[in-house]
Amino acid sequence: MKRIVLALLLAVPLSAQSLDERVSREINGLLETYKTLHTMPELSTQEVKTSAFLASHLRDHGYEVTERVGKYADPNATCYGVVAVMKNGAGPTLLVRTDMDALPVTESTGLEYASQNAGVMHACGHDVHMTTLLGSAKILADLKSQWKGTLILIGQPAEEVVKGAEGMLNDRLYERFGKPDFAIALHDWAALESGKMGYRAGEFMAATDSVNLTIRGLGGHGAAPQTTKDPVVLAAETILALQTIVSRERPPLKPAVVTVGKIEGGTKRNIIPDEVKLYLTVRTFDPAVRQQTLDSIQRIPRGLAIAAGVPDDRAPVYEHVDHESVAATYNDPALTSRVAAAMTRELGKERVVEVDPAMVSEDFGLFGLNRTIPTALLVVGAADPAKLAAGTQPGLHSSRFSPADPALTLKTGIRALVSGVLDVLKR
Incomplete structure (x- = not known):
């Protein structure tokens, strides 16, 4: 049956394929990418292999990539930031960020592709974020006829210790690669069922x-x-x-x-x-x-x-x-509303919901330079609906956390992210 569906997809001209069809065509390879990343987690400020993996794949998708962008306060520490740029004529500049680091957690999920790095685990879903960015990057490169402007994709290290965004900005990020007009990011969410996207305008995540x-x-x-x-x-x-x-x-x-x-x-x-x-x-x-x-x-x-x-x-x-x-993560209301509307058109209103503020924290907001650049951090569901209802769903940072349905979470996240980018950079 899967071969029949694939054959039907391949029979449709690429220009006529829906976003859902495009993501479906890529999902098997993306699942392998996700599993590979899950097996090779690296702690904050140590993202040597992860950053190289991300950079290599972004180059393969046609982006101009620069590695080791960033400066920490410690002159002996290396900042493994990745910046990938694709210019596509005159238009707005949009920054899209993924984080890369993992946590000092011993995994107990029982997955066949569990962490192979003892005592380190992608317990916060940064493997999901990176795979979503890579899938979106590939599709956006294929859809250049549908958008204009400059796309800056960021692979940020050290999010878990809220050092990475500051480190990259300290290395003259915007002076070197261009100051964005908007910035968006995506985070998986253990309080939202797989297949859904969440948004929250205004204060979303707490100061830490x-x-x-x-x-x-x-x-x-x-x-x-x-x-x-x-x-x-x-x-x-x-x-x-x-x-x-x-x-x-x-x-x-x-x-x-x-x-x-x-x-x-x-x-x-x-x-x-x-x-x-x-x-x-x-x-x-x-x-x-x-x-x-x-x-x-x-x-x-x-x-x-x-x-x-x-x-x-x-x-x-x-x-x-x-x-x-x-400081607290603030979602610009206008940008958040705009991206949420785009996601709703793509996924349907029943799959795009407003979520509550959360006491977890993020440094993504630093890319907004004290709210002078509109930013929006969105969430993609990763929970099992039955476990959510029963109160047994493992949360982020748990040794038992993993997306209930990785394929569904990835497909949902990529469709949402691409639709948001296409709206912000629309021709």
Whole structure:
């Protein structure tokens, strides 16, 4: 049956084929690309093979490609950014981004094409994003008669640590390759069933702040705690007290999240250490709430240390990790509405839905230069409808996450992305 369908597709002139037919013709090869990328994940700032893979395929599709675009604050670190440009006459310039990095997660999906890099996994779907970009790039190159202007495709490294966009911009990205009039990107979504696209105008993803707290005390023997100022107990009190920032200090209608995701302290069960380290992620939308939350994270540990009798010279140490922090992701309403309308014409209104804001974070918005360039981040469904209904759908960053139907997710994403690009760059 598949051979009959393929034969029928090949019998139709390429110029007369619908976008759905074009994607169907490419999907088997794209599935192999997706599986290959899934097996070879690389951590943030280490995307050596991934960036080369992406660059090679984009060259094959006729784009002018530049590799290793970007500069990090660390002069010894290599930024593996990829820029692919296709010029097609006078018209607008549109930037389309995919991210490339993976997460430090040990995969437990059981897939036959599971990660072959121990302890590293594409648990956030960046393999889906890259494959969608490559499929779209091929089709857009074939459809040059239907659009005009300049297409800039970005392979961004280090999204998971919100360093990649800034790094590429620091390397004079727009001065070298042209400043876009618009920028769009796509992210897979574990809260949306496969086969659907989602959009949200305005504030979509939260600001993220990475904070390190060092809770200091005076160590000693575990059998003589009265001779110490125990930082383990103080750290435990701090973790609980930090939760009152959201529950008792923030306005209920202004969301915030304060999570302590990692704790380090101690060497042996009968030794009270001198310090304990807490690693926090903070999520907010409102700039004022963001600053108030960070101020509270400084104030509360200091107060608890004073109450515990910790000497001033052993007060807690607060560190804001600037290079792992970024403002909220804002979708330009006009551009978002325009692209959503194009996706609806292509997929049908029942498959394009408005989604809720999310407390996850992204650095894609940096490409908008403080909202002077309209940007839109869209989402493509990757969830199993039955698991969503049952509450058992693995979320992004889970060791069990993978698209429920990779072919459907890829086809939907490519059709949506291409239709959006064709609308923005239409003749």
